[in-house]
Structure formats: structure tokens, C-alpha cells
Amino acid sequence: MASHKKENQIAEKPEGAGRARMQRRLMDGSRLNELHEMHAKGRLSASESLELILAGNAEHVAALKGAPMTAHQRYLKIMAAQADYMIVRCSDARVHNTDSEQDTLVGLHIYIAGNVIPGKKTASLDEIAQVASLVRPDGACLDEAHCNCGAVKERVKWVEGGMKPTGSTPLDNLLHEVVGPSPYDNAIAQLSKLRNLPGLGGRATGALHYDWEKGGVTVVNASPSHLVELLVDNFNKRHADANADGLLAERLAKQKPHAIMVGSNLLPFSIGTITHALQNEVFQTTGSEDGLDDFDEGSILYAVEHLGVRHIPFVAPGTAANAKAVTAMFDKWEADLRSMTVNGEPVISRMLDSGELAISRLRYDLSNGRLVPI
Numbered sequence: 474m475a476s477h478k479k480e481n482q483i484a485e486k487p488e489g490a491g492r493a494r495m496q497r498r499l500m501d502g503s504r505l506n507e508l509h510e511m512h513a514k515g516r517l518s519a520s521e522s523l524e525l526i527l528a529g530n531a532e533h534v535a536a537l538k539g540a541p542m543t544a545h546q547r548y549l550k551i552m553a554a555q556a557d558y559m560i561v562r563c564s565d566a567r568v569h570n571t572d573s574e575q576d577t578l579v580g581l582h583i584y585i586a587g588n589v590i591p592g593k594k595t596a597s598l599d600e601i602a603q604v605a606s607l608v609r610p611d612g613a614c615l616d617e618a619h620c621n622c623g624a625v626k627e628r629v630k631w632v633e634g635g636m637k638p639t640g641s642t643p644l645d646n647l648l649h650e651v652v653g654p655s656p657y658d659n660a661i662a663q664l665s666k667l668r669n670l671p672g673l674g675g676r677a678t679g680a681l682h683y684d685w686e687k688g689g690v691t692v693v694n695a696s697p698s699h700l701v702e703l704l705v706d707n708f709n710k711r712h713a714d715a716n717a718d719g720l721l722a723e724r725l726a727k728q729k730p731h732a733i734m735v736g737s738n739l740l741p742f743s744i745g746t747i748t749h750a751l752q753n754e755v756f757q758t759t760g761s762e763d764g765l766d767d768f769d770e771g772s773i774l775y776a777v778e779h780l781g782v783r784h785i786p787f788v789a790p791g792t793a794a795n796a797k798a799v800t801a802m803f804d805k806w807e808a809d810l811r812s813m814t815v816n817g818e819p820v821i822s823r824m825l826d827s828g829e830l831a832i833s834r835l836r837y838d839l840s841n842g843r844l845v846p847i
């Protein structure tokens with residue numbers, strides 16, 4: 474119990490810090506605040522979207538000074554297969570934040586529409602298994618669903634319509650993997666697929682459900698684990714922090730991200746923490762060294778076609794020394810995006826060429842947490 478108490482004390486720090494941040498935001502008329510408000514009221518251009526991401530990142534860089542672990546120390550822990558947890562979450566922009574600069578727990582984040590774990594052998598399943606292998610043997614692997622999930626709603630409509638092909642293979646594959654009439658049912662189904670993950674070993678597993686209307690994160694089903702309890706506790710603190718004014722559910726009534734961010738699966742913090750994004754600002758998916766898989770592409774297509782997002786920032790960890798490797802990975806991501814088709818038409822490639830859609834390439838500098846446009 475002594476260690477429980479100590480870990481909880483660590484977890485309480487970000488709550489205070491978050492509240493102070495929110496109060497500061499309400500008080501000052503800074504550019505960051507102005508951009509948050511512009512996003513809440515209307516639609517940001519790609520350059521304004523990038524400006525908001527970089528201004529939020531400046532807050533992250535400042536918060537890292539005095540943090541218990543540097544970004545680089547956290548990255549080394551991941552590379553030594555000592556991460557504390559992995560969480561598979563929906564790409565939805567409205568999900569709560571998971572971590573903060575003050576955390577001593579290191580998490581790996583996979584964002585995929587419908588928080589799907591593929592049931593059959595796919596590149597995405599390989600990627601999830603690979604990321605899970607970077608979690609320490611007594612760590613935790615979680616799947617989190619959320620209320621009002623667009624992927625579950627699309628799945629219900631698609632089933633009612635006779636499961637006809639949508640014209641996009643990635644989207645079809647995604648709709649086949651989402652399960653059940655509600656996010657809660659989907660969480661249960663994804664957990665059983667998670668428990669069959671190759672190489673999972675003795676890591677604790679759990680399915681969570683986030684409901685911003687009813688007040689937070691609940692455990693749907695999980696193996697008995699102190700770590701899972703602690704994480705749920707932390708997530709609920711992040712939710713409470715974001716809802717300090719009691720108006721969070723109102724802000725999340727309709728999803729409206731200004732960017733679909735593609736983050737590397739090896740980032741030492743969540744994208745939410747790296748960019749200090751507020752809930753409902755960034756839709757997300759996760760890329761790997763092998764490129765973007767069908768599920769990433771399905772998520773991106775959903776953001777562009779259904780949510781009207783016009784900015785795709787790429788983010789990967791790096792140092793000045795591995796700049797070439799990061800560039801090569803981003804080239805692969807862009808090539809994968811450009812090869813996507815809907816009814817045989819290269820829709821994303823066309824939008825990129827016409828300037829209607831923009832990609833930003835950002836290296837996450839492990840020495841100081843700064844996002845560096847490359």
C-alpha cells in the first residue's frame with residue numbers, strides 16, 4: 474500500500490498543473506488562447522492548425538523542465554522494452570488525455586478508429602503485437618472505447634444496410650473489425666481479441682469505457698491489477714481536470730478536429746501531451762517504420778471525408794543524428810497516403826496536389842521535447 478500512496482501522489486501533480494494552466498488560459502489573451510478560441514468557434518486553416526500545435530508544444534517544452542524524467546529517458550525505457558503500458562484507443566478527437574510531463578509511468582499509444590484490434594493476421598495486428606512487446610512483462614495492455622463513437626455508429630449503419638462494400642478497402646476492413654451495437658459491446662469484443670495477441674505473455678489486460686457525459690472512465694473488464702487501477706485513476710484525474718468548468722460534455726457534443734495527426738508508435742508521450750491539445754482538437758492515428766496500414770488509412774479517410782479535416786501533421790521521435798531515418802519514414806507515410814483510393818480514385822493525392830490538404834512533417838526532439846518542422 475505504501476507504494477500505491479506514493480504513486481498516487483505523483484499522479485496528483487498534473488491535476489494542479491492542469492488547473493493552473495486552464496486558469497491562465499482564461500486570464501490571458503495570448504496567441505495560444507486566441508487559437509484555441511478560433512478553433513472552438515470556426516475552422517482553422519492548415520497554417521493556423523500548425524501554429525496551434527506548435528504553440529501548445531511550447532507549453533510542453535516548458536513543462537518538461539523539472540519533470541521527473543526527460544523525453545529521452547522515457548524513450549530509452551521504451552527501447553529497452555520497459556514501457557509500463559500500452560493503450561489502444563479510438564482516433565476520435567474527444568478522448569481524454571492519458572499522461573503528463575509529471576508522470577513516472579511510460580505509456581505507448583496506438584490510435585485506431587473504433588479502438589480496433591484486428592482479429593486476423595494483418596500489418597496492424599503485427600504492429601500492435603510489436604508495440605505490446607515493448608511493455609515490461611508485468612505491465613498492462615489496454616483497449617479503451619468511448620461514448621458516441623462514430624466508428625461504432627458507422628458500423629451499425631453499415632450492418633443495417635447489408636454490409637455492402639464502401640468503395641474503400643481500408644474502410645471495409647475497419648467496419649469488419651468493429652463489433653456490436655454499442656461502444657461498450659465493442660470494448661468487450663476488442664478485449665477478447667487483445668487477449669489473443671501473439672506474445673502477450675503475463676501482461677495485465679483490460680477494456681475501459683470513457684463516457685464524458687456520465688463523468689469519466691470505467692473498467693468494462695480487466696485482469697486484477699494494481700497498475701490498471703492506477704491508470705484508470707490517472708485517466709479520471711485528466712478527465713476531471715478538463716472538465717473543471719463543468720462544460721466539457723457541451724464542448725464535445727460534436728466532433729470537430731482541426732488536424733488528423735499521425736504519430737509514431739514510439740513517441741515517449743501521447744500526442745495530447747506533446748501538443749497540449751484540448752479535447753476535440755486533434756484526431757489521431759499511429760504510424761510505424763513499416764508505413765501506414767489499412768486501419769491508419771481508414772482513420773485518415775474518415776477524418777478528411779467525414780470531419781472535413783485539412784491538415785495532416787506527421788510526428789516521430791528523433792535527434793539531429795537520425796534526421797535521415799525520420800525523413801525516410803515520413804516519405805513512406807506520404808507515399809502510403811497518396812496510394813489510397815476511393816472507388817479507384819486517388820482522393821488524398823489529388824487534394825494534396827491541389828493544396829486543399831496539407832501535410833506537416835514534425836520531428837519530436839528527444840533532447841528537449843520540441844517539435845521541429847523538417
Ligand SMILES: [Zn+2]
Nearest residue numbers: 563565622623
Ligand atoms: Zn470512436
